[in-house]
Amino acid sequence: MKKTTSLxxxxxxxxxxxxxxTAALAGPPIRTAPVGIQVQKTKIDPSKLHFAADLQIYSLGxxxxxxxxxxxxxxxxxxxxxxxxTSQTPGIQAAGTITVTYFDLMQGRSVTRSIPFSxxxxxxxxxxxxxxxxLLVRKSAGIRAEIRPAPPVQEKNxxxxxxxxxxxxxxxxxx
Numbered sequence: 490m491k492k493t494t495s496l497x498x499x500x501x502x503x504x505x506x507x508x509x510x511t512a513a514l515a516g517p518p519i520r521t522a523p524v525g526i527q528v529q530k531t532k533i534d535p536s537k538l539h540f541a542a543d544l545q546i547y548s549l550g551x552x553x554x555x556x557x558x559x560x561x562x563x564x565x566x567x568x569x570x571x572x573x574x575t576s577q578t579p580g581i582q583a584a585g586t587i588t589v590t591y592f593d594l595m596q597g598r599s600v601t602r603s604i605p606f607s608x609x610x611x612x613x614x615x616x617x618x619x620x621x622x623x624l625l626v627r628k629s630a631g632i633r634a635e636i637r638p639a640p641p642v643q644e645k646n647x648x649x650x651x652x653x654x655x656x657x658x659x660x661x662x663x664x
Contacts, residue, residue, distance in 0.1 A: 494608035541645040542578040542638050544585065546652040547614060549573075549634045564594055565628045565657045570619040572634045578642070583609040587636040589619045592627035599630075607639075629656040633641040 531593050551567045558565055571593075584607035593600045604617050626632060633653045638644055 493592075499501065504514075539631070540578075540581050540642050541654070542576065542581060542583050542642040543646045543649075544578070544636050544638055544644060545575045545646075545649040546587075546634050546636055547573040547575045549632060549646070549652045550658040551656055552618075554659060558657055563628050565626050565655075567620075567624045567626065567657050569621050570624055571616055572619060573614055573616045574606070574609065574636050575614045576611055578609075579611050581611070581642060582607070583638055585609075585636060586638050587617055587634065589634045590655055591624070591632040593631040594627055595623040600621055628655055 514651070536539060549572050550570070552569045552571050556566055570589070572587055572589060574587060585605070587604045587606060588601060589604075590599060590601045602619055604619070606615065606617065609615055630658065631653045635651045637650070644650060
């Protein structure tokens with residue numbers, strides 16, 4: 490009597506292995522929502538994105554030294570005026586506006602100057618010239634500088650976004 494082996498189990502095992510290999514190469518299974526549940530795709534509105542920033546008016550004053558200041562007069566004489574700003578914003582190139590307001594005694598009116606800026610990187614300092622000509626400013630009104638970030642950046646520490654001076658000082662001295 491001759492012993493016969495069936496090749497059917499071997500063929501079945503090979504077919505199952507091939508099916509598994511094909512399924513593995515095809516990638517992950519496609520997931521679908523369970524029956525009765527609807528999936529909605531939503532687009533992100535860029536105007537709703539917000540990034541936290543910490544911008545600061547580092548210093549405000551004359552570029553170099555201050556000339557002789559008139560005594561007993563409600564005035565301060567500045568040879569020029571500049572603002573130094575800093576950013577402590579990780580991973581964001583901040584942009585916004587610097588606004589400086591003072592009462593110009595020569596013109597007899599309040600003056601506001603706004604300077605847009607961009608590309609203020611983390612841990613950087615940038616100097617902005619407000620005036621390259623001498624200014625005679627009402628001392629009691631002072632000089633007020635404010636920095637405001639542009640959307641989608643929002644300031645996380647607004648307390649250091651405004652600086653007011655009532656005497657001429659060098660912009661390289663932190664007040």
